[in-house]
Amino acid sequence: MRALDAIRGGLVVSCQANPGEPMDHPVHIAALARSAELGGAVGLRIDGGDNIRAARAVTELPIIGIKKVTAEGRPKITPSPGDSAEIVRAGASIVAFDASVQYQPESARLTDLVQEIRALGAATIMADISTVAEAERAWAAGVDVVGTTLWGHTPDTAAHDGPGIDLAATLCAAGMTVIVEGHISRPSQVREAFEAGAWSVVVGTAITNPVALTKQFVSACPARRPVEGMA
């Protein structure tokens, strides 16, 4: 079955760890992947060849593969054909890359990149976008699916919080295949995303980041140890 067909209507769990956090090891990423599968996820989103390979060894679920490359501010997602080659070799079913104007300012280069990823044998290509214009550009370049992954993360959208459900609704109405990804913290938002026309929904932090989850509960306690990133 096509990877996109396999994830239609279901939950994809992003199994990633911030660099240096205790979960940042292929063994733990594989355990998160398998846990997501046991919980009913229809797909996974995983960063880096070693992590993808480790997950592929324990599950046959489709994997949206990315390779994050450190950059100033936020990381670049799969910026080069070499990065795509690594994750295809590791067993990714879908290659996702950053199609923001921030990191892909030239439309011609974006189109070339899509063709280069396709030439590697990647059957399915996902463009991570933050705006309607970026989605239209990526769709015209020939991607199979666009994801709202970068909504709230790019300079153009930094003022926005929460999932990009209105953005997704606009893209779906324009006839694109859309994955809603990013800032989803409640099952009701997953439902809203599907009501907006989403093909599938990706949830990461709210399921697979124990540090972030602990902080949420700790923030409700009267006694707190000082922890980085918490007021």
Ligand SMILES: CC(=O)N[C@H](C=O)[C@@H](O)[C@H](O)[C@H](O)COP(=O)(O)O
């Ligand atoms: C912007 C960026 O680099 N997003 C990354 C993409 O793979 C991940 O860090 C996110 O965890 C993922 O998109 C899921 O989002 P959330 O963790 O909010 O559910």
